[in-house]
Amino acid sequence: MGGRDELNSMSTGGKAMIEAGSDSLLNAQWARVRGRLRAEFGEATFRSWLKPLTLAGRRGQDLRVAVPSRFMRDWVATHYADRIKALWTSECPEIRSVEVIVDANGTATASGGLEFDDLPATESAPDDGNGAKTESDPAAVLGADQEGLAGVSATLDPRLTFDNFVVGKSNELAHAAAIRVAESDSVPFNPLFLYGGVGLGKTHLMHAIAHHIKKKQPQKRVIYLSAEKFMYQFIRALRNKNTMAFKELFRSVDVLMVDDVQFIIGKESTQEEFFHTFNALFDQNKQVVLSADKSPSDLQGLEERMRTRFGWGLVADIHPTTYELRLGILQAKAEQAPIEIPGKVLEFLAHRISSNVRELEGALTRIIAHATLVGRPVSVDSAQELLKDLLRANDRSVTIEEIQRRVAEHYNIKLADMSSPRRARQVSRPRQIAMYLAKQLTTKSLPDIGRGFGGRDHTTVMHAVKKVEELAAGDISFAEDIDLLRRMLEG
Numbered sequence: 001m002g003g004r005d006e007l008n009s010m011s012t013g014g015k016a017m018i019e020a021g022s023d024s025l026l027n028a029q030w031a032r033v034r035g036r037l038r039a040e041f042g043e044a045t046f047r048s049w050l051k052p053l054t055l056a057g058r059r060g061q062d063l064r065v066a067v068p069s070r071f072m073r074d075w076v077a078t079h080y081a082d083r084i085k086a087l088w089t090s091e092c093p094e095i096r097s098v099e100v101i102v103d104a105n106g107t108a109t110a111s112g113g114l115e116f117d118d119l120p121a122t123e124s125a126p127d128d129g130n131g132a133k134t135e136s137d138p139a140a141v142l143g144a145d146q147e148g149l150a151g152v153s154a155t156l157d158p159r160l161t162f163d164n165f166v167v168g169k170s171n172e173l174a175h176a177a178a179i180r181v182a183e184s185d186s187v188p189f190n191p192l193f194l195y196g197g198v199g200l201g202k203t204h205l206m207h208a209i210a211h212h213i214k215k216k217q218p219q220k221r222v223i224y225l226s227a228e229k230f231m232y233q234f235i236r237a238l239r240n241k242n243t244m245a246f247k248e249l250f251r252s253v254d255v256l257m258v259d260d261v262q263f264i265i266g267k268e269s270t271q272e273e274f275f276h277t278f279n280a281l282f283d284q285n286k287q288v289v290l291s292a293d294k295s296p297s298d299l300q301g302l303e304e305r306m307r308t309r310f311g312w313g314l315v316a317d318i319h320p321t322t323y324e325l326r327l328g329i330l331q332a333k334a335e336q337a338p339i340e341i342p343g344k345v346l347e348f349l350a351h352r353i354s355s356n357v358r359e360l361e362g363a364l365t366r367i368i369a370h371a372t373l374v375g376r377p378v379s380v381d382s383a384q385e386l387l388k389d390l391l392r393a394n395d396r397s398v399t400i401e402e403i404q405r406r407v408a409e410h411y412n413i414k415l416a417d418m419s420s421p422r423r424a425r426q427v428s429r430p431r432q433i434a435m436y437l438a439k440q441l442t443t444k445s446l447p448d449i450g451r452g453f454g455g456r457d458h459t460t461v462m463h464a465v466k467k468v469e470e471l472a473a474g475d476i477s478f479a480e481d482i483d484l485l486r487r488m489l490e491g
């Protein structure tokens with residue numbers, strides 16, 4: 001359709017009948033348009049959205065089609081108006097605009113000769129504010145309603161795609177399940193329930209699903225929103241007395257994704273409404289994707305019937321990140337950075353900021369911003385200085401076990417080798433380094449440290465400390481390695 005102006009161009013002043021004598025021609029053209037809509041959009045979409053359309057009238061170059069509800073009007077205007085207009089123009093080149101209007105009483109028919117001014121509220125298809133309609137963007141689609149359902153679906157963040165999601169052991173199940181839901185024509189599991197701690201990628205995966213569906217199956221109607229927003233919309237609908245439209249909206253989508261459902265626990269009426277929405281979609285075999293900070297069984301206060309239902313599909317846990325995943329995420333982000341970030345700095349961050357990915361990203365952003373502003377290269381030193389507060393918040397007091405784990409990780413040996421009798425250089429050297437660090441970073445005595453390394457004698461620890469000091473004095477890269485490990489472990 002030619003955009004908002006065109007849709008608005010139809011004057012509603014003055015009475016005008018459908019052009020005399022053109023009824024049967026108009027009806028025949030309308031039948032052909034409907035036939036083509038059915039062929040193009042498929043039976044299911046046609047039945048849900050296009051079949052209820054009736055021809056409301058024509059005046060000169062302007063045509064009106066009617067739908068029974070405001071919600072449908074918005075949906076049809078946003079999704080199908082362009083196509084309806086194009087098909088009409090091919091049937092009848094004089095037609096310049098097609099307007100979708102609401103006719104709740106079903107009084108508008110093609111042959112009924114309904115007068116334009118007799119019709120209820122007329123609205124034009126919404127646009128995205130730039131004059132162009134964003135038909136397949138759920139945010140734009142659902143932002144269409146002007147009677148209280150505006151902005152139902154949240155705007156999708158273009159960065160949160162599958163391409164930008166780094167997969168590791170801790171999130172591989174959730175990622176695979178999300179891909180399945182996004183790619184499937186049918187409903188592979190219902191609901192998909194993603195859960196995990198703060199900032200571990202639940203929202204990212206939900207946006208990625210929506211992006212993917214929008215691209216690959218644009219005919220699907222998708223709503224993504226937070227549970228908080230669901231509640232807000234529901235309360236607003238209650239206040240505006242349009243809960244019917246609310247129900248209609250949420251129960252007519254192909255995919256409903258609700259983020260952070262723990263939010264509605266204890267909010268009685270919202271929970272109730274959500275339960276019915278969930279059931280309605282479930283019964284129609286429509287995909288539901290939910291996220292929460294805990295598994296359904298651990299969501300305290302959640303109604304039993306909901307807990308049971310949430311567990312019907314696939315419950316996928318996103319575990320805390322591993323060092324490798326954190327490093328992978330940082331590397332992927334650093335590749336897009338405008339400046340070079342040394343690998344050692346990324347390793348340092350991956351080791352020291354283990355709370356969640358959001359903080360990790362924040363740290364990297366800070367480093368990049370700072371380096372760009374002051375124009376100095378990034379180093380482990382400068383990163384440590386810059387991120388003091390964040391690092392402190394992520395700090396725990398260091399234990400011998402922690403040191404052993406980090407050092408083993410760093411040198412790629414088994415943790416068990418820290419205590420084993422093996423004397424091969426590739427395990428004995430890291431063991432010595434760990435002993436050295438234990439001496440430096442803990443208050444443990446030499447015999448205590450020895451005990452922590454498989455019951456070794458305190459003289460072995462002493463020897464290790466000396467050896468490491470000697471090596472560090474003579475080999476800069478070895479010294480750097482030790483320094484890096486120390487920083488990683490330090491409070």
Ligand SMILES: Nc1ncnc2c1ncn2[C@@H]1O[C@H](COP(=O)(O)OP(=O)(O)OP(=O)(O)O)[C@@H](O)[C@H]1O
Pocket residue numbers: 160164165166167171196197198199200201202203204205260293329357358361
């Ligand atoms: N595996 C990953 N690969 C790339 N980026 C990630 C990954 N996991 C998380 N992120 C990023 O970390 C940030 C936080 O993730 P997200 O908002 O999805 O977390 P969440 O689990 O929804 O957190 P919350 O519980 O606070 O809602 C986002 O910027 C996201 O892009």
